[in-house]
Amino acid sequence: MGRRLGMLSLYRVTGVLRLTRSREVPRASSPPSYRAVVPRGRCACNAVAFEVSDEFVVAYNCHCSNCRAATGSAFLPWGEIEPEKLTVTEGTATLLLVGDPDGHHATRCETCLSLLYWTGYEGKVRVP
Numbered sequence: 001m002g003r004r005l006g007m008l009s010l011y012r013v014t015g016v017l018r019l020t021r022s023r024e025v026p027r028a029s030s031p032p033s034y035r036a037v038v039p040r041g042r043c044a045c046n047a048v049a050f051e052v053s054d055e056f057v058v059a060y061n062c063h064c065s066n067c068r069a070a071t072g073s074a075f076l077p078w079g080e081i082e083p084e085k086l087t088v089t090e091g092t093a094t095l096l097l098v099g100d101p102d103g104h105h106a107t108r109c110e111t112c113l114s115l116l117y118w119t120g121y122e123g124k125v126r127v128p
Contacts, residue, residue, distance in 0.1 A: 043109035048091035048116060052127055056081050070115065080124045086117065
């Protein structure tokens with residue numbers, strides 16, 4: 001026959017173990033619905049807010065000394081995305097560009113100096 005393991009039952013069928021749900025587990029009447037998640041970010045003082053579409057080209061954990069110092073941890077996670085997929089929703093007047101506006105630069109909050117995003121290679125934007 002079968003053995004009960006919590007809410008699941010284990011049955012032996014022709015020498016193969018098969019895991020099935022117990023009848024006590026309520027079944028969903030309809031399949032779950034999924035909503036698109038829009039990643040959002042902000043600076044430490046809440047003066048600047050932004051959002052990006054969840055279509056990152058790549059994602060990394062950088063372990064260089066600058067990233068470790070910026071986060072106070074072993075790495076800085078960041079993703080790379082096309083610039084048109086990043087939208088500043090609040091505080092565009094308080095953005096501070098550090099570097100060459102036409103080349104590589106970092107964008108920070110002018111009030112608290114939080115790093116918001118920076119330019120990468122091939123025209124992409126990197127978001128922590």
